[in-house]
């Protein structure tokens with residue numbers, strides 16, 4: 001069930017209860033779903049529509065906005081096989097990398113007015129309206145992100161305006177993903193998956209998924225157990241915590257590992273074809289120059305400071321360095 005985010009604009013108890021329920025789900029389940037989050041249903045349907053239209057273009061057109069072979073600048077189109085999350089899968093558990101291939105293609109964008117990393121686009125005539133739509137959706141997702149940041153600050157009992165100011169520059173990343181349709185047998189021997197287990201690097205991720213399913217998130221009360229995130233309503237937003245918030249809260253709040261594999265309805269041992277899947281992730285991140293040193297409220301004698309002082313940008317680059 002998705003939490004009703006319109007309760008955040010109420011006053012008093014209703015607002016506080018929403019914030020606490022959100023925090024509780026994120027802490028226990030590793031994710032939470034929200035509805036009435038401020039982004040209109042038709043914008044979300046249009047987002048899936050543009051995403052499909054882009055990935056349906058011929059490869060040579062998609063490659064006109066190709067991602068560089070290395071991690072940075074993290075912008076543009078990555079073809080199937082270019083980026084593999086297994087390279088960082090064991091990272092947060094102190095284990096080594098895996099060697100599973102991801103069977104997905106994706107495009108990374110940032111803010112239209114980002115002064116450090118610039119977006120790349122296909123020529124307008126190849127998909128008229130695509131760029132304008134994506135740029136405007138980014139702004140809408142940013143507004144929702146800031147509201148969620150407020151809710152988290154309220155629930156955690158930390159200064160709301162401070163936490164918002166650390167996220168004021170929208171130095172976020174926005175990614176559209178396509179998992180092509182493949183025979184179930186391709187995933188059987190474990191050398192390939194849709195997206196390997198990982199944590200996200202930012203503060204909070206807003207994820208939109210179509211109705212195919214296959215997303216699984218590690219239950220935080222039962223580590224090692226991955227639970228399906230039901231794909232019932234594409235207009236719900238799935239939220240999960242990233243590494244940056246884990247650091248800022250000195251592990252009070254852990255980033256949940258997640259992955260995408262077979263949809264729950266597919267027989268893993270049969271010869272079924274797994275249907276294609278589309279998803280869109282908006283990674284809310286702290287401003288690049290913000291420090292990720294744990295906030296003083298979370299450092300006590302019983303919970304000494306677990307993390308060194310790195311900037312959000314250093315952290316981001318350390319994490320993405322191995323992906324490509």
Ligand SMILES: O=C(O)CCC(=O)C(=O)O
Pocket residue numbers: 175177195200207209215258259260279280281
């Ligand atoms: O496709 C999904 O549902 C998840 C994508 C994801 O976890 C990511 O891109 O970081």
Ligand SMILES: [Fe+2]
Pocket residue numbers: 198199200258
């Ligand atoms: Fe992720």
